[in-house]
Amino acid sequence: MKLENYEAEVAVLGSILLEGTLFQDVKLQPYHFANVAHQKIFRAMKGAFNQKEMIDIVVVTTHLGEQMKEVGNTTYLLKMAESVPTTVNFKHHEQLILDAYLLRKAKEQALRYVQAPSEEGLHKLIRNLQYLYEATDDMEEKSTYDYLLEISKEMQSPSKHKANLTSYKVLDDMTGGLQRGDLIILAARPSVGKTAFALNLAAGHCKQGGSTTVISLEMGSIQLLKRMISLESGINSRKWRGNTFSQEDFSSVSRTIGEMAEWGIFVHEKNRTLSDIRTTIRKRIFENPGKNHVVIIDYLQLIQPETKRERRDLEVGEITRELKLLAIELNIPVVLLSQLSRNVEARNNKRPMLSDLRESGNIEQDADIVAFLYREDYYHPNSKEENVTELILSKHRNGPTGTVILHFDKEMGRFSEMTEKEYKEKRGARSREEQKQRRLHSV
Template sequence: MSGLELAEKSLLGTMFAETYLIGDGGLQEAFFTKIAHQRIFTLMRRLAAEHRAVDYITVLTMAEPAELGGANYVSNLQNFANPARFDEYKAIVIGEWKTREKQRILQLAQVENWSIVDIQKAFDNLEAENSAQEEASIQDDLASLYELPFQPVREEGGTPAGLRDLDNLLNGFQDSELTIIGARPSMGKTDTLNHLALHAGLAGHLPIIFSLEMSRKSMITRLIASAGGYNRLRMRNPHRYFDEKQKAGWTQTIGFLDGAGIHIDDRSGLTVGQIKAKARHIIKTNPDRKPIIYIDYLQLIRPDNMQDDQTRKIGQISYDLKNMAKEFGCPVVCLSQLSRGVEGRKDKRPLMSDLRDSGNIEQDADVICFLYRDGYYDKDSEDGNLLEIIVAKHRNGPTGTATVAYRKETGKLFDINWDERKGLA
């Protein structure tokens, strides 16, 4: 069995498992080389168009099994399902189809004595045939903006961070943008991510967290501690260590957190392709909420090519994350470790150069933030409970620092007024 045939079988099997890909996957009958595969795909598409269930049984009721390679053949396609590799296998199948089409064009051109210009035009049409064609002229855009200065406009921000000063700087996390949040270990990265996800969910968005380091149980425990203001040490045994007031508020805290609609995938060693596959599934099954994707953290994402050096691996990953944000049209917020170089400076506030194995991170990210706490380095600091979120790069807006209060024992972040600052030390 050839690699191309295996790729085709994987595409069909994956569409049985994730039926929304039948319409959204960008495939056509002609892309498949085997007649049976073409027929199966056509029947799957017909069932989907009629809003009927799509599985190997319903497909087999639409045609003679022999036309589809046999009942066992259709049933076994499910064993080839691989959502994480769907885009990769689709590219292989479409690439082979384009090669076949180019050969057909050259044969036809030779028989009919086409000019070089005609051949090139046919090649260009072939490339355009499977590409989404969007209007390039800006005339309609200009027309829609004609009255802009003369009519009131409702300003819409991005997905809120739930922190006043940070939202003022970023106007929320913007669709199609990649945000990197870098910090040294134990600076508060995961607590910051949990805060952002919780407040995005409470605002009606769809927070999808990929926790590559911490278990799902640990993440949920942290979310509950933050949402309810519970000391994390006491969370180890709430029945024993909670007072009556804390126990009385437990049910309300759980309900409050449930309303955020957070999704957590805690599998380790995921590739960007696997992250995309899972996120795509969650997004399709929650169509009423706008997604935002959080990843903890960048250096734990498994590269597709293990042969490259670390800098090139991280560079490819950051490039893929940016493309994922554009493909899904949603914000992607990814945590990142910083190098130890920051520890050797007198002023330990992070710089761009501290991004670990930076590769193209600085180039690909639309927003780069750093976390810094005086209390991390000086336990006696009067600013020990203050967390600085330093916006060091903002492609489409201002840079600056948002200072918030941070209670490490609960993992809670909250806004402060500067006249309250002394009381937080």
């Protein structure tokens, strides 16, 4: 173990320069750094954080002022940030700095004792070493007792730890809502309605007072917001293309826009890399503390990994693993949309299975919930089950699996729950129609 860990110090400072919001979780102090220049850089970061500024190279340079010459100028900061391929190991590097600091202080105490050994000096050495480790104990993993205490507090104040209900009762009964720390995969073939369903989740959460961050890699922000306006106002989404709105439509849209302006909805369209996405999410939560956050990302296969791998499945595995870790770290649910492979098209029964996930292994492994959308009329346009959508929970780490039946209004992009009675009636109508067709055919 090193007395001075220069590489870990560079990794921690470089990570913060890349993702300024990491600083809010930092447990280190300037004196933990062995390198004097690094102490000054960290103090500048702390000054920016205390003034509620978003930390980046420009802000840190400003706070350093005349001290920039002593830390190696802007080039040193740039190289520091460029040397960090990923921030996923940030906490580990932070611990390495702390370990090195403890070793240095322990060595100092031991040298003092060796220079003037005595029984009293020995007791003082033991006390000082104990104090050192107790002072940094909050950096260590919590004990079982700590976790049990946390569970007890959660039971006493359930409102502070509640999940995010989706407004779909059957789904909420199965899952308890979107749970904090969960990575939720929502997958379907193209044009089945996964983006529309995700927007329904976003709207429902916002209307309950929550904050929703939508990161779209496929559609622009304007297009997504228009779809949400159609969903909420009840106007046909095709009217946006030809601008064929009636006066009643204008009134309805204006009213909806006024309501949505009060929501905690944030739509981002320019994120492409995993690093960009992580930074955006952390920044949104940092700027809106105390909110009930949900993140929706559309969609997995368009995310660019931070490092190129020899195989695509390894890249996808890195993405899902880091998004799962982010969900745990920030204590938020992350809903990640995903495409399905074409394998499903080759089967007679085209209901999706876990093996249909593109680059499947890691997605299934990292996800807490894997849900599929399936529509019979997607494959059979003349199906009597038109607009009926099955939301199939194929994996649920902490609860049951099963199917939720939804009605999908394509023109408004609106999903609503169907009761079992409504679904049976629809299936019964289809069965009677099929019998009638068979009789006509036999004549």
